[in-house]
Amino acid sequence: MLTQAPKGTRDMLPQDAYIWQTIEAVMRRRAALAGFREVRTPVFEHTELFLRGVGDTTDIVQKEMYTFKDKGDRSITLKPEGTAGAVRAFLEGKLFADALPCKMYYLNTPVFRYEKPQAGRLREHHQFGMECFGGKSPAVEAELISTLLGILGDLGLKGLSVNINSIGCPNCRPRYHAALKEYLGGHLNELCEDCRERFDRNPLRVLDCKVPTCKALVQDAPSMLDMLCEDCREHFQQLQNLLSAKGIPYEVDTHIVRGLDYYTKTVFEIMVSRGREGLALCGGGRYDGLVEQLGGPATPAAGFGIGTERIIMELENQGITLPMPPLCDVYVANLGEEARQPAFLLCQHLRELGVRAEEDVCGRSLKAQFKYADKIAARYIVLVGGDELARGVVKVRDLSTREEQEIALEDAAREIAVLL
Numbered sequence: 001m002l003t004q005a006p007k008g009t010r011d012m013l014p015q016d017a018y019i020w021q022t023i024e025a026v027m028r029r030r031a032a033l034a035g036f037r038e039v040r041t042p043v044f045e046h047t048e049l050f051l052r053g054v055g056d057t058t059d060i061v062q063k064e065m066y067t068f069k070d071k072g073d074r075s076i077t078l079k080p081e082g083t084a085g086a087v088r089a090f091l092e093g094k095l096f097a098d099a100l101p102c103k104m105y106y107l108n109t110p111v112f113r114y115e116k117p118q119a120g121r122l123r124e125h126h127q128f129g130m131e132c133f134g135g136k137s138p139a140v141e142a143e144l145i146s147t148l149l150g151i152l153g154d155l156g157l158k159g160l161s162v163n164i165n166s167i168g169c170p171n172c173r174p175r176y177h178a179a180l181k182e183y184l185g186g187h188l189n190e191l192c193e194d195c196r197e198r199f200d201r202n203p204l205r206v207l208d209c210k211v212p213t214c215k216a217l218v219q220d221a222p223s224m225l226d227m228l229c230e231d232c233r234e235h236f237q238q239l240q241n242l243l244s245a246k247g248i249p250y251e252v253d254t255h256i257v258r259g260l261d262y263y264t265k266t267v268f269e270i271m272v273s274r275g276r277e278g279l280a281l282c283g284g285g286r287y288d289g290l291v292e293q294l295g296g297p298a299t300p301a302a303g304f305g306i307g308t309e310r311i312i313m314e315l316e317n318q319g320i321t322l323p324m325p326p327l328c329d330v331y332v333a334n335l336g337e338e339a340r341q342p343a344f345l346l347c348q349h350l351r352e353l354g355v356r357a358e359e360d361v362c363g364r365s366l367k368a369q370f371k372y373a374d375k376i377a378a379r380y381i382v383l384v385g386g387d388e389l390a391r392g393v394v395k396v397r398d399l400s401t402r403e404e405q406e407i408a409l410e411d412a413a414r415e416i417a418v419l420l
């Protein structure tokens with residue numbers, strides 16, 4: 001128990017850190033190219049924010065939040081997604097008063113959902129998300145999708161499909177709700193238990209159900225796209241025009257509704273092309289009403305979130321290995337007690353010159369130090385001690401060619417730095 005992480009959580013071990021860091025570097029670069037700057041918000045927020053932001057009829061709020069009372073009797077919730085916190089920061093920081101659009105991204109923010117753990121579904125996962133406030137044009141969604149595909153492409157991922165839909169706005173959605181309820185109402189006892197509940201609370205979610213009988217039933221359900229108002233129809237058409245102009249293939253999937261209540265107009269998901277059966281790599285959309293709903297000025301907005309663990313899972317599925325950076329350039333070995341201090345100083349000097357240098361801190365024999373240098377794939381090993389030390393020199397061995405040379409201890413750090 002003590003040595004087991006809580007169910008649904010995962011460590012990032014030091015040997016895997018480079019994978020996360022490579023992904024982060026790609027995300028930062030692509031986000032900066034599109035003019036997005038980083039935001040960091042707390043891991044927990046007042047529960048009320050998510051009740052009002054995410055929607056109190058959603059599965060996330062009803063079943064999945066980590067909510068507790070703090071010592072001051074406040075109801076606190078660990079972030080179950082990134083958007084509500086970003087909107088809260090946008091409002092609290094009065095960013096709406098600055099020049100808009102305000103473009104922000106969060107990088108590997110921890111997200112907590114009490115879900116049934118399975119492949120790709122964790123209780124703590126990490127999200128990269130981009131949120132753009134103040135842009136009402138469909139160019140925002142096109143920019144988000146394009147940046148996202150840029151990130152996934154830089155990482156070498158292939159076979160991704162962009163699925164888009166429009167779920168309308170407060171003007172046209174009620175009409176659709178009514179039509180959908182009328183259709184589903186005629187088939188209530190064919191729906192799964194969850195969907196019977198959804199029928200009252202949130203009928204759109206029935207469209208998204210994975211249970212085969214519900215899936216079959218919604219095939220003939222009325223489509224939101226047929227009931228969009230003029231504004232939503234035009235917006236969705238323009239988004240498709242932009243994606244086509246940029247050469248981004250996409251599919252319109254009228255069954256994407258997303259599991260959060262704040263979306264208006266566009267919703268999208270990026271799937272690996274094994275189909276809708278699989279897990280979404282990414283999800284996002286427009287949420288024009290959320291800023292106002294949380295007490296701010298009416299501000300159109302759109303964004304997406306993508307789980308880093310799912311990216312890593314897909315990299316593995318596609319057999320993509322990211323290049324591992326070298327761990328160590330130079331290993332400074334010592335030949336015994338009298339060599340420890342000069343070895344320590346040489347190692348420090350090398351690091352000051354920007355060289356990845358390591359020395360023995362375990363009191364190992366020379367043989368064991370060589371073995372360790374090999375294990376960490378050091379390029380050079382420097383021997384400090386013995387006769388050489390007495391003569392004021394060190395032996396430098398290139399571990400790939402096995403060639404050796406002597407260098408004056410005094411100049412060793414500078415000369416080794418040049419060798420690299």
Ligand code: HAM
Nearest residue numbers: 081083120121122125281282283284303304305306307
């Ligand atoms: P979401 O679709 O709930 O959207 O989550 C976004 C992504 O987070 C998913 O596509 C998936 O990669 C990852 N993810 C979600 N749940 C889990 C889990 N249990 N385990 C591992 N990975 C998971 C949102 O959260 C929205 N806030 C996205 C957004 C931002 N919309 C607008 N702006």
